[in-house]
Amino acid sequence: MSSSSAWAIEQQSRKAFADLKVVCLAGGVGGAKLADGLARALAGDQLTIIGNTGDDFTHCGLQICPDLDTVMYTLAGVANVETGWGRQGESWTTLAEMTRLGGPDWFRLGDLDLATHLTRTHWLAQGKTLTAATAHLCAQLDVHPALLPMSDQPAPTLLETDEGVLPFQDWFVRRRWQPIVQRVILPADVKATPLVMRALSRADIVILAPSNPFVSIDPILNVYPIREMVADLPQLVVAVSPIIAGTAVKGPAAKMMPEMGFANSAAAIADYYADLIDLFVYDQKDAGILLANDPHQLCTNTLMTSPAERERLARDILQTAVQLLQETS
Amino acid sequence: MSSSSAWAIEQQSRKAFADLKVVCLAGGVGGAKLADGLARALAGDQLTIIGNTGDDFTHCGLQICPDLDTVMYTLAGVANVETGWGRQGESWTTLAEMTRLGGPDWFRLGDLDLATHLTRTHWLAQGKTLTAATAHLCAQLDVHPALLPMSDQPAPTLLETDEGVLPFQDWFVRRRWQPIVQRVILPADVKATPLVMRALSRADIVILAPSNPFVSIDPILNVYPIREMVADLPQLVVAVSPIIAGTAVKGPAAKMMPEMGFANSAAAIADYYADLIDLFVYDQKDAGILLANDPHQLCTNTLMTSPAERERLARDILQTAVQLLQETS
Secondary structure, three states: OOHHHHHHHHHHHHHHOOOOOEEEEEOOHHHHHHHHHHHHHOOHHHEEEEEOOOOOEEEOOEEEOHHHHHHHHHHHOOEOOOOOOOEOOOOOHHHHHHHHOOOOOOOOOOHHHHHHHHHHHHHHHOOOOHHHHHHHHHHHOOOOOEEEEOOOOOOOOEEEEOOEEEEHHHHHHHOOOOOOEEEEEOOOOOEOOHHHHHHHHHOOEEEEOOOOHHHHHHHHHOOEOHHHHHHHOOOEEEEEOOEEOOEEOOOOHHHHHHHOOOOOOHHHHHHHOOOOOOEEEEEHHHOOOOOOOOOEEEEEOOOOOOHHHHHHHHHHHHHHHHHHHHHHO | OOHHHHHHHHHHHHHHOOOOOEEEEEOOHHHHHHHHHHHHHOOHHHEEEEEOOOOOEEEOOEEEOHHHHHHHHHHHOOEOOOOOOOEOOOOOHHHHHHHHOOOOOOOOOOHHHHHHHHHHHHHHHOOOOHHHHHHHHHHHOOOOOEEEEOOOOOOOOEEEEOOEEEEHHHHHHHOOOOOOEEEEEOOOOOEOOHHHHHHHHHOOEEEEOOOOHHHHHHHHHOOEOHHHHHHHOOOEEEEEOOEEOOEEOOOOHHHHHHHOOOOOOHHHHHHHOOOOOOEEEEEHHHOOOOOOOOOEEEEEOOOOOOHHHHHHHHHHHHHHHHHHHHHHO
């Protein structure tokens, strides 16, 4: 297609999406990629990303928010695409010296990444909320969509495993998510922030990113009243499967499905979210699967192997969603 | 002198000092240099350094102990000799990124230095004492004399200045010790550790290093029962003047003397410590000064411009001290 006709289509789709308010619930890598695609397809004030903070932890005195950082770095164009975490062009001077000093080196603190943790911890120590600290970091990194932590309260996810109850990062990083998960323990009485509630109140579409349902999306939905608002308010709720042909692009989702008593398939993901969603998006490798609760479907390439592919998937989802909204209005 | 005769002299002086137990009370640069000289003249188990922790502070979540680190880095041979703080061969990747992120950059966190702060903070968070964390860091850096924090309790030094009461690092680093000091405020009820008390109990000689008397040595003496033990127990107490011909080699000592109501001279330092000391060491540039309370005197080159000069000064002090001990026994 000529670039002028590509431009014309882009203008048209921008116009089609111009009034949409979209909220994306996102964990780490998969969530970050879809959030980036949405950020490319929408104006900054149309998109809000609600990030999982269930895997946040304190390490060497630093407040570390791995999922928020993955989303922030991805939106800022400074994420390390190979590893799926941390910064591109990272160096490891401090970590090498920590190893020499006998300090903990199981969590890979890069020199650039450290600046984020130190700056965030400083602001939290000054009394700023995590929401404010995240907004400040995003502003400095020229990230325009609102990236909101699900809560300003600590909300640590714990894993009940065959090796006992483990804090999230102990299981995920230190033990490389190998212990078998019997149950995910989410904290009671965690409250969403006013900005999260305002974003959900205004949203036309809520998208559950292709993140791990148990340790990325559930921890967000567990924060009161996010699940209730997602269930009742938006015109359309979309879920994107993190499972493609029985595997996860990144992380433990595929390993966890059978551990948690589910089939390891996109259909099982659709089933898991059945009460919430109107539209289910899954990969073309799974074409022909049967979805039990019969939501609307979009079967497409969901791999997002490049920024252009992130944007293409986001536009496909938004276009399908807009059509559904028009049909039902 | 031939190296074999140098070796003979060293063996002789090692023998002369072989049974001595020496404790050195040390602040930052001057204390670190003398401690290093003493470490070169004595076996590791003969020397204990009690470090000032009055300038410790929490920054971006990290527990930072500037004086302990200066002593530790100097003894390990990894100190930055030009700046008087931090590591040699330091890099600044994280700090540059913190500046970009709008984080606090007034306290210069080097990449190597950060490893110390992170590792220490980790161990403190694990429940280790500052004494244990310091011992662990020293072991990893092959530092053999015992370096003991004066206390495991926080003991922050405050400065009452013409700009109000300031925490130590705010005055010292952020405001480059420019506000005029009216009074140094030391905390009440801080207790020394058992290891500090054992070292003072065993000491033949206690040396007050050429550190700032108001903000380096006084904070140590202020910790109960360090002043009482120094006054009553050791056979000999030595002070080395941080003032040479009315100037301080490093830091605010010379500026503070008149601010605190004293003459800016080595003699005033001797006077300040008069109740405690038996031997006063001062620089040859001040030869001929009159000392009011008539302690024993050693007038020599105290500048310590090289490791060899640090050791030479240490040996001069020890030799004079041993002579005095022999005369009085």
